[in-house]
Amino acid sequence: MMLKMTLQGGLIYLTLTLFLATGVALRGGNRTVGRGFWFTGFVVAVMSVAWRGIHTGHPPMQNLFEFFLCMAAALWPLSQWSRWRNGLDTDLQDALLGAVILFPAGFVFGEEVRRLPPALQSPLFIPHVASYVAGYVLFARAALMALPLMRPSNAAARVRQTEAAVRQAAVAGFALLTLGLLLGSVWGKICWGHYWQWDPKEMWSLATWLVYAGYFHYRLRNGVRAPGTLAALLWLGLLFVVLTLTWINVSRMFSGMHNYA
Amino acid sequence: MLTGPGVAAWVCWLSALGAVALAFAGAERAGAFMALPAMQAATLLLACAVGFCGARAATRRRFDSALLHLGCACVMAGWLAGRYAVRTATPDNPAAGSMAMIDGDVSDKLWEGAYLTNYVGRIPFSVKLEKFIVERYERNADDRDAGREGPVREYRSRVTVSEPGASPYVANVRVNHPVRVRDYHIYQMSWGQSQDLYGRPVTYTVLQFIRDPGLPAVYAGFCMLLGGILLFAVRVFRLKAPRDEEEPS
Numbered sequence: 411m412m413l414k415m416t417l418q419g420g421l422i423y424l425t426l427t428l429f430l431a432t433g434v435a436l437r438g439g440n441r442t443v444g445r446g447f448w449f450t451g452f453v454v455a456v457m458s459v460a461w462r463g464i465h466t467g468h469p470p471m472q473n474l475f476e477f478f479l480c481m482a483a484a485l486w487p488l489s490q491w492s493r494w495r496n497g498l499d500t501d502l503q504d505a506l507l508g509a510v511i512l513f514p515a516g517f518v519f520g521e522e523v524r525r526l527p528p529a530l531q532s533p534l535f536i537p538h539v540a541s542y543v544a545g546y547v548l549f550a551r552a553a554l555m556a557l558p559l560m561r562p563s564n565a566a567a568r569v570r571q572t573e574a575a576v577r578q579a580a581v582a583g584f585a586l587l588t589l590g591l592l593l594g595s596v597w598g599k600i601c602w603g604h605y606w607q608w609d610p611k612e613m614w615s616l617a618t619w620l621v622y623a624g625y626f627h628y629r630l631r632n633g634v635r636a637p638g639t640l641a642a643l644l645w646l647g648l649l650f651v652v653l654t655l656t657w658i659n660v661s662r663m664f665s666g667m668h669n670y671a
Numbered sequence: 672m673l674t675g676p677g678v679a680a681w682v683c684w685l686s687a688l689g690a691v692a693l694a695f696a697g698a699e700r701a702g703a704f705m706a707l708p709a710m711q712a713a714t715l716l717l718a719c720a721v722g723f724c725g726a727r728a729a730t731r732r733r734f735d736s737a738l739l740h741l742g743c744a745c746v747m748a749g750w751l752a753g754r755y756a757v758r759t760a761t762p763d764n765p766a767a768g769s770m771a772m773i774d775g776d777v778s779d780k781l782w783e784g785a786y787l788t789n790y791v792g793r794i795p796f797s798v799k800l801e802k803f804i805v806e807r808y809e810r811n812a813d814d815r816d817a818g819r820e821g822p823v824r825e826y827r828s829r830v831t832v833s834e835p836g837a838s839p840y841v842a843n844v845r846v847n848h849p850v851r852v853r854d855y856h857i858y859q860m861s862w863g864q865s866q867d868l869y870g871r872p873v874t875y876t877v878l879q880f881i882r883d884p885g886l887p888a889v890y891a892g893f894c895m896l897l898g899g900i901l902l903f904a905v906r907v908f909r910l911k912a913p914r915d916e917e918e919p920s
Binding site: 453464502525527529531532577578581582584585588589592595596599600601602603604605606607608609611614616617618619621623624625626627628630631632650666667 | 673675676677679681682683684686687688690691693694695697698699701702705750767808821822823824825826827845846847848849856858860879886889893896897900901903904907908
């Protein structure tokens with residue numbers, strides 16, 4: 411836990427404040443002000459990414475800190491996409507999700523470029539981790555967008571519309587999760603000699619993948635007849651994601667090859 | 672009916688439970704468990720069932736589903752081929768093993784075990800360690816405060832590979848840069864410091880040799896999975912009106 415007393419830190423904290431203000435304004439029912447904060451937050455997030463690129467002199471996609479900055483800047487376009495394509499208002503949930511994403515960038519990750527051990531010096535490092543992080547963000551969006559499906563509703567058209575948006579977010583997340591898993595596997599072969607090591611983190615990732623694979627099969631079998639179940643399945647998937655990110659990383663019960671991550 | 676998406680959903684979720692159980696068991700026990708003949712038979716069965724679904728989807732012109740299922744089956748089949756190579760390995764044709772070397776050593780013998788004390792077999796070429804090199808990052812303030820050297824940036828083994836019937840050549844084995852010789856990949860596995868017979872410090876390197884004939888199938892499966900998932904995503908994003916929704920098959 412640390413404060414960043416630099417211009418970079420200032421931009422991050424300003425974005426964080428604007429995202430939280432968006433949440434407060436939208437929650438209080440003030441739409442215009444909320445959307446204003448949301449867009450301003452996006453502009454500052456883009457400035458933060460741009461400053462990082464100018465300051466370090468390399469494209470800001472080379473470590474997790476930079477990648478989290480990029481994800482926070484990607485949420486406003488994603489919410490615009492959902493409005494344009496699916497007719498859904500996701501501003502509130504995306505602003506709060508953005509605050510959650512920026513929290514580690516602001517208070518946990520260091521700004522300095524780490525001196526990587528030999529095992530992590532690979533062009534596959536960033537794509538591997540970035541696919542996972544982007545996939546997880548999309549899964550979180552899918553689960554949040556699915557919340558209204560849990561309430562019983564007789565507006566069938568509305569349910570279909572929401573469900574389509576949710577499934578689009580989930581399939582994009584699933585593609586990225588698959589990519590992350592496969593890139594990790596190829597990297598494992600190159601670095602450790604085996605593409606699959608039965609490492610606890612690998613197993614949790616595979617379990618997450620299987621939960622979402624089950625969701626897609628269930629959706630194919632039953633359609634939108636039980637939207638509440640579909641939403642519950644997406645929350646189950648998100649639970650696996652959260653467990654993979656927290657418990658598996660922290661607990662000594664799951665020590666393995668991924669310990670440096 | 673038995674191979675429809677309704678059953679498949681449950682197969683996925685039960686496999687997820689199994690994966691979590693194996694995560695609790697830890698990598699070593701999970702690997703040993705999956706090496707049991709019964710588990711490999713179960714994997715073979717699953718690969719056949721998934722492959723059947725993929726083939727059936729192909730005949731129904733559902734190419735996303737076909738690629739996804741055939742890709743999964745291909746990965747499982749490749750893994751089984753790798754396991755088969757391990758099971759049928761002989762001292763003349765080992766599947767995996769390591770050698771610990773100091774500068775100047777020549778060897779074609781592979782060993783295994785925590786201290787590399789169990790003889791595995793001989794590879795069809797010999798390796799001479801010309802020089803083992805460790806490079807470190809420059810010390811910064813953190814290191815100076817802690818009174819230590821900078822962290823390791825790179826370690827590599829410069830080896831001369833002598834294959835029968837070919838002139839020897841030099842190769843650098845580094846972490847993340849394995850060297851391919853015949854059917855084997857050579858990996859820079861680890862290194863350490865020890866003492867020789869006279870108590871002088873020596874630095875040794877451990878090279879790992881792995882032969883996996885199933886690897887092309889696994890990578891082909893990966894490509895099919897990626898292609899399938901892209902087609903699937905495109906299809907989901909194209910669905911707009913309710914009438915375009917697919918019927919349960």
